[in-house]
Amino acid sequence: MLNFDYDIPTKVFFGKGQLGKLGPEMKKYGDRLLLVYGGGSIKRTGLYAQVLDMLRENGIYWQELSGVEPNPRIESVREGADICKRESLQMVLAVGGGSSIDCAKYVAAAANYDGDAWDLCIDKSKIKKVLPVFSVLTLAATGSEMDCGGVITNLATYEKIGGGVADQRPKASVLDPTYTFTVPANQTAAGTVDIMSHTMETYFNRTPGTYFQDRMAEAILKTCIHYGPIAIQQPDNYEARANLMWASSWAINDFLADGKANVWTVHPIEHELSAFYDITHGVGLAILTPRWMKYVLRDETVQKFVEYGVNVWGISPDQDPFSIANEAIRKTEQFFFEELKIPSTLTQLGIGNENFERMAKKVRQVALDDGFVKLTWEDVVEIYKACL
Amino acid sequence: MLNFDYDIPTKVFFGKGQLGKLGPEMKKYGDRLLLVYGGGSIKRTGLYAQVLDMLRENGIYWQELSGVEPNPRIESVREGADICKRESLQMVLAVGGGSSIDCAKYVAAAANYDGDAWDLCIDKSKIKKVLPVFSVLTLAATGSEMDCGGVITNLATYEKIGGGVADQRPKASVLDPTYTFTVPANQTAAGTVDIMSHTMETYFNRTPGTYFQDRMAEAILKTCIHYGPIAIQQPDNYEARANLMWASSWAINDFLADGKANVWTVHPIEHELSAFYDITHGVGLAILTPRWMKYVLRDETVQKFVEYGVNVWGISPDQDPFSIANEAIRKTEQFFFEELKIPSTLTQLGIGNENFERMAKKVRQVALDDGFVKLTWEDVVEIYKACL
Numbered sequence: 043m044l045n046f047d048y049d050i051p052t053k054v055f056f057g058k059g060q061l062g063k064l065g066p067e068m069k070k071y072g073d074r075l076l077l078v079y080g081g082g083s084i085k086r087t088g089l090y091a092q093v094l095d096m097l098r099e100n101g102i103y104w105q106e107l108s109g110v111e112p113n114p115r116i117e118s119v120r121e122g123a124d125i126c127k128r129e130s131l132q133m134v135l136a137v138g139g140g141s142s143i144d145c146a147k148y149v150a151a152a153a154n155y156d157g158d159a160w161d162l163c164i165d166k167s168k169i170k171k172v173l174p175v176f177s178v179l180t181l182a183a184t185g186s187e188m189d190c191g192g193v194i195t196n197l198a199t200y201e202k203i204g205g206g207v208a209d210q211r212p213k214a215s216v217l218d219p220t221y222t223f224t225v226p227a228n229q230t231a232a233g234t235v236d237i238m239s240h241t242m243e244t245y246f247n248r249t250p251g252t253y254f255q256d257r258m259a260e261a262i263l264k265t266c267i268h269y270g271p272i273a274i275q276q277p278d279n280y281e282a283r284a285n286l287m288w289a290s291s292w293a294i295n296d297f298l299a300d301g302k303a304n305v306w307t308v309h310p311i312e313h314e315l316s317a318f319y320d321i322t323h324g325v326g327l328a329i330l331t332p333r334w335m336k337y338v339l340r341d342e343t344v345q346k347f348v349e350y351g352v353n354v355w356g357i358s359p360d361q362d363p364f365s366i367a368n369e370a371i372r373k374t375e376q377f378f379f380e381e382l383k384i385p386s387t388l389t390q391l392g393i394g395n396e397n398f399e400r401m402a403k404k405v406r407q408v409a410l411d412d413g414f415v416k417l418t419w420e421d422v423v424e425i426y427k428a429c430l
Numbered sequence: 431m432l433n434f435d436y437d438i439p440t441k442v443f444f445g446k447g448q449l450g451k452l453g454p455e456m457k458k459y460g461d462r463l464l465l466v467y468g469g470g471s472i473k474r475t476g477l478y479a480q481v482l483d484m485l486r487e488n489g490i491y492w493q494e495l496s497g498v499e500p501n502p503r504i505e506s507v508r509e510g511a512d513i514c515k516r517e518s519l520q521m522v523l524a525v526g527g528g529s530s531i532d533c534a535k536y537v538a539a540a541a542n543y544d545g546d547a548w549d550l551c552i553d554k555s556k557i558k559k560v561l562p563v564f565s566v567l568t569l570a571a572t573g574s575e576m577d578c579g580g581v582i583t584n585l586a587t588y589e590k591i592g593g594g595v596a597d598q599r600p601k602a603s604v605l606d607p608t609y610t611f612t613v614p615a616n617q618t619a620a621g622t623v624d625i626m627s628h629t630m631e632t633y634f635n636r637t638p639g640t641y642f643q644d645r646m647a648e649a650i651l652k653t654c655i656h657y658g659p660i661a662i663q664q665p666d667n668y669e670a671r672a673n674l675m676w677a678s679s680w681a682i683n684d685f686l687a688d689g690k691a692n693v694w695t696v697h698p699i700e701h702e703l704s705a706f707y708d709i710t711h712g713v714g715l716a717i718l719t720p721r722w723m724k725y726v727l728r729d730e731t732v733q734k735f736v737e738y739g740v741n742v743w744g745i746s747p748d749q750d751p752f753s754i755a756n757e758a759i760r761k762t763e764q765f766f767f768e769e770l771k772i773p774s775t776l777t778q779l780g781i782g783n784e785n786f787e788r789m790a791k792k793v794r795q796v797a798l799d800d801g802f803v804k805l806t807w808e809d810v811v812e813i814y815k816a817c818l
Binding site (some may be wrong): 047 | 431432433434435436437438439440441442443444445446447448451638641642645646648649650652653657658668669672673674677688689736
């Protein structure tokens with residue numbers, strides 16, 4: 043286990059009807075706020091009206107940034123930062139899923155930056171002062187509600203960059219599982235994969251002596267496997283939504299990664315897919331993950347796949363390691379493509395091989411050099427091809 | 431899953447040589463400190479000298495409260511609070527195990543209280559302002575380094591009371607596994623049981639829909655089962671000490687308990703044992719736990735024991751539930767008494783049945799009424815008797 047500094051101060055108001063606790067918490071930081079949200083879904087569900095009531099009750103002045111995209115774009119960040127500067131806003135509240143929260147985090151950073159907001163995505167050392175960020179979560183997926191990261195897309199440069207600094211971590215988040223009852227089946231499925239993928243990015247790791255973190259990771263994977271299909275079949279099953287929501291936060295809030303040398307591989311490979319084609323992130327991850335697993339399975343890695351197979355999928359340990367590993371990958375595929383009903387190939391999404399080389403060459407070198415298994419851009423092309 | 435407010439802001443500097451990070455962190459809160467520790471072990475290991483160097487380097491003035499007892503007594507709390515008041519100290523740093531940290535937490539509360547410190551143990555609503563608490567941990571056991579609780583003993587009234595408020599949670603703790611290399615085998619064993627017992631107190635619980643928390647609890651139990659014996663056989667095995675240390679914090683920092691109606695049973699029953707006989711807490715817990723398990727195993731509870739047996743001990747699920755449950759209890763006994771080599775009976779500790787009724791009647795009623803299984807004081811006497 044490596045040294046680490048654990049520091050996750052986000053408060054979480056978890057459960058039915060907890061929204062009311064957010065107002066007094068935000069008032070500790072100011073009374074002028076930017077409200078950030080995506081499409082109209084929070085208006086249809088009535089959550090938007092509840093949030094406005096909460097702001098009024100607490101005497102908080104607000105401006106709005108709406109229409110944040112599913113893969114939030116730098117243009118939205120720029121617009122939000124402009125509003126904050128113009129209106130001297132003191133904090134940013136995202137109401138939505140990871141996209142709105144990610145956008146809010148970069149708006150909060152760009153509001154105190156004189157140059158172009160994209161600079162902060164490219165070079166996080168330029169992020170100096172960040173407005174306090176809060177969130178009301180409506181989708182269990184990205185974990186942005188409790189981590190300090192965000193992913194912003196620049197379609198002009200075909201770039202999708204993830205990053206963040208400690209001050210971008212939300213001060214407080216409301217996690218009310220009932221807000222996710224209206225999430226449709228396909229988004230529930232993609233969100234479940236996203237949680238699992240965050241967990242796997244740190245689980246499949248070469249740092250020795252991280253038994254505690256690995257068992258914790260398996261707890262999250264099992265939670266997703268248990269409740270993902272239930273949430274799809276019974277969208278208003280509170281326990282399923284609650285368990286998935288809480289799992290989403292812990293998959294990526296640094297808890298699992300603390301103590302590990304942790305460089306992600308599959309996400310960076312997927313980010314090029316959604317930067318080029320604007321597909322749903324969780325769908326891209328589901329298609330890529332089993333192919334990546336098969337590609338990196340070898341003598342040096344098989345033991346980790348045995349752990350995964352035995353502890354997560356309940357495969358009997360009394361077998362040849364490669365049999366266990368392959369069975370674990372088969373079960374992963376079966377879960378993503380049969381139980382969660384996610385498209386199993388890029389072809390099904392209308393994506394061909396025309397950009398594979400260009401995409402593969404754009405994947406950050408550190409993700410290929412220092413991930414679970416060292417890869418080249420040519421390996422990435424092979425993984426993309428296996429997804430057709 | 432029940433509603434909860436998650437709020438665990440403790441920073442943790444984890445790993446070899448992390449002590450240096452504590453000084454700058456403490457300086458944010460002041461420069462006059464009470465240093466709290468127990469016997470001479472931190473002087474023998476050299477940690478005491480390192481801590482004094484760290485205080486000097488950061489220009490922090492300090493006074494000392496030393497000789498804190500293994501079950502810290504109210505007299506030490508009173509003495510520490512007097513020093514804080516007399517010297518206008520601004521914060522409290524415990525260097526040691528749970529006893530020193532628990533004592534520090536109540537010193538920090540009593541320093542701002544005009545009456546007798548014992549009032550604050552009896553009625554936590556009287557705790558108003560608490561000096562910032564910090565800790566340097568030297569024993570993986572109580573989890574006091576990251577929780578807001580403490581247990582103080584009043585031998586004059588035969589009382590041992592646990593409690594605490596949010597502000598007593600340490601602002602920052604140093605968890606350097608090398609500081610536990612010198613912990614002797616019997617204390618390592620008792621500490622491992624303490625971690626497991628904290629975990630079980632929330633794991634054996636009737637709140638439905640806490641799958642996520644239960645799998646997390648199993649991760650901690652498995653960590654203890656895996657590394658407890660290694661740490662005993664190889665006291666300077668860094669990975670074993672590191673995993674146990676991090677597990678100790680998460681067993682009781684509220685993470686596992688959030689979302690559950692959580693009233694502990696075995697700890698309150700044990701507290702009377704150590705209040706009457708001043709025995710090592712973890713030893714009392716090891717002796718009591720399997721007897722309590724057998725006593726509460728019944729049709730309504732057997733499913734939880736099946737989960738425990740299958741997920742923690744790897745028992746095959748293809749058996750009669752009671753067979754799995756009994757096998758799980760047998761494995762628990764075997765682990766405590768054979769692998770960890772803890773005395774298996776009260777008789778071995780020289781304790782007879784002379785005070786069982788008196789002790790049983792002192793166990794807090796809420797622990798008996800609202801625990802995993804409702805018990806009477808007569809039931810507690812039976813459990814004590816089974817420990818002879």
